[in-house]
Amino acid sequence: MHSDDIKPNVLTTTLESAVNWGRKNSLWPMPFGTACCGIEFMAVLAARTDVSRFGAEAIRFSPRQSDLLIVAGRISIKMMPVLIRIYEQMPEPKWVISMGACASTGGVFDTYSVIQGVDQFIPVDVYVPGCPPRPEGVVEGLIKLQDLVGKEKLSDYSLTPTK
Amino acid sequence: MPTATILSKIKERFPGAVLDITEFADEHILHVQGQDILLVLTELKVDGFNFLADLTAIDNLNLGGFERFAVSYHLLSHKTTERLTVKAYIPEEKPSLPSVESLWKTADWQEREVFDLYGIKFEGHPNLIRIMNPDDFDGYPLRKDYPRLGRKERSDFPVIKRPFKKEKRTE
Numbered sequence: 001m002h003s004d005d006i007k008p009n010v011l012t013t014t015l016e017s018a019v020n021w022g023r024k025n026s027l028w029p030m031p032f033g034t035a036c037c038g039i040e041f042m043a044v045l046a047a048r049t050d051v052s053r054f055g056a057e058a059i060r061f062s063p064r065q066s067d068l069l070i071v072a073g074r075i076s077i078k079m080m081p082v083l084i085r086i087y088e089q090m091p092e093p094k095w096v097i098s099m100g101a102c103a104s105t106g107g108v109f110d111t112y113s114v115i116q117g118v119d120q121f122i123p124v125d126v127y128v129p130g131c132p133p134r135p136e137g138v139v140e141g142l143i144k145l146q147d148l149v150g151k152e153k154l155s156d157y158s159l160t161p162t163k
Numbered sequence: 164m165p166t167a168t169i170l171s172k173i174k175e176r177f178p179g180a181v182l183d184i185t186e187f188a189d190e191h192i193l194h195v196q197g198q199d200i201l202l203v204l205t206e207l208k209v210d211g212f213n214f215l216a217d218l219t220a221i222d223n224l225n226l227g228g229f230e231r232f233a234v235s236y237h238l239l240s241h242k243t244t245e246r247l248t249v250k251a252y253i254p255e256e257k258p259s260l261p262s263v264e265s266l267w268k269t270a271d272w273q274e275r276e277v278f279d280l281y282g283i284k285f286e287g288h289p290n291l292i293r294i295m296n297p298d299d300f301d302g303y304p305l306r307k308d309y310p311r312l313g314r315k316e317r318s319d320f321p322v323i324k325r326p327f328k329k330e331k332r333t334e
Contacts, residue, residue, distance in 0.1 A: 078297045080320050092327045112304055112313025113296070121320045123328075161326040 016154050023067070023093065024149035025055040027142070030066035030090070032083060035073030037100040040132040049135040054142055063089040068145070071124075072132075074102035075115040087122045093157070095149065097141055098124045101131045166191050166245050169210045177203060182229055182252065190246055194229065197253035197260035204236060204249065204263050212238035212247055215263070218273040220281045221250075224307035231255040232283055236263070259284035262291075280305035 029051075031041050044051055051057050060066045063086045075083055087096070098118055101107035104127045106116035118124060125148055128141035170193055174181045180199035185192045195203050217237040224231060230252035238247045253260050262285035264270045274285045275294040282303035285291055293300060300316070302309055 077300075077316050078295075084320065084323055087323060092325070094325070111311060112309075112317060115317055115320075120318065120322070122323045123325050156329055157327050158329055159327075 019154065020150045020152055023152075024146040026058075027054075027056040027068045027095070027145070027149075028058050028060050028066045029056055029068040029070050029097075030060055030063050030086070031070045031072055032086065033070075033072040034075060034079060035100075035102060037072035037103065037132040040135065041070060041072045041099065041138065044135040044138045046135075049139050051139060051142060054139070054146065056142055063087070064091065066090055067094045069094065069096045070099055070138075071096065071103040071118050072099040074107060074109050075118055076113050077115065078113075080115050080118075080121065083118065084121060093152075095125045095145055096122060097126045097128060097138075097145060099128045099138060099141070100133055101129065104129070107131060164210065166247060169207070169212075170247075172210075173203060173206060176206065190248065192248045192250060194250050194252065197230075197234065197251040200234070200236075200249070200251040201261040201263060201266075204238075204266055207238060207247070207249070208266055211240045211242055212245075213241055214239040215267040215269055216246070218263075218270055218277065220277045220283055220305075222281065222305065222307045228252065232258050232281065234260060234277065234283060253283065258282060259286055261286050262288040264288055279303075282306065 031038060033039070033041055043049065045057060045059065056068070063069070067090065069087060069090060071083065098104045102109060102114070103118050106114050110116070115121070126141045126145045128137050130137050170184050170191055173193065174184065177199060180195045180203055181193065182196065183194040185194070193203070215236060216239045219235050221233040221235060222231065223233060232253045232255065233250045234253065236249040236251070238249065251260055258281070260283070262270065262274055264274060264285070265287070271289070272294060274288055275291060277283050278285060278291055279293040279296055280303055292298070296304070302314060304313070
C-alpha cells in the first residue's frame, strides 16, 4: 500500500491510550439504588441529561456485566454484606461512584444501623455530593471518573491479586 | 355499646387484669397486666373492636408507669368508628406476654418488629424471628439503654481492596 493511502486512514497511538479511550467511553454502570438517590439516578438516564452521550447508558443489574458501581442511597448494616458481595463479583477493571450524602458519609442518618460512608469498606473513586444530587451532578461525576480512567496506566495493574 | 360501658364490663370480668382505665384526648386507654392481654383482647374483639390498627411498644425506663415495658394495642371499631388503646405492662426481668396473632393476622409482623427492637417475647407466635435487623444482630436497639450510635456494628465489616490494582492511586 502506498504511504499516501495510509496517512488519512491510520492513527498511531500507545496501547495505553487506546485501551483507556475504550474503557472510559463505554462504562457499564450497575446502579445500587437503595433510596431516593436511586430514583434521581433514573433521571440521569432519561432524555434531559442522557448519559448515553458519554457511553454509559448500558445499565446492567448484574455485577458480572458491569465495570462501574454506582452506590445510590443509604447503606444499612444489613445491606453492607450484599454490597461487598456485589462489588467482589464485578470483573476488573472496576470503579465506584458514591452518589449522594448517605452513600458518602451516612448523611443525616447518624445511627447504629447506617454505614457512615461506604468508602470505609470498598474503594470509591468519585464522590457526588447532594441530597440527592441533581442529574447534572451525576454527569459531572461521571466525566470526572472518565478523566481518572483516561489517566490510568496499564502498569497500575498486576496480573495476580496484590493482597 | 359505648366504650365506657365496655370498659367497665371488662373490669368486672377481669378484676385482676385491669390496672387502670384512663382517658386522654377524648379516647380511652385501658391498662392491663401483660399476661392477661389475650383474654382481654378476645373479649374486646367480641364487643366490637374488630380491627387492630397498630401494635407497638414503649420503654418506660425513666418514665414511671406500672412496669418497664408496655405493649400498646390500638384498636378500632369499624361499626362505631371508636378507637381504644390497650396498654399491656410487662416486667423487665421477664419481658414476655401472649401473642395475639390468633386474633389478628396483622399482629404477626408487628409482634416480630417489637421483638426485634425491644426484645419482648410473644408466647405462641408462629415465627418469632427478627424482621428488620440482621439475624446475627445482638441487642435490642429501641430500648432506651441502647446507645444511639450502636455498639460498633456499623463499623464491623471487612475492608475490601481492588485486588488487581496496585496501591496507591494518584493524588
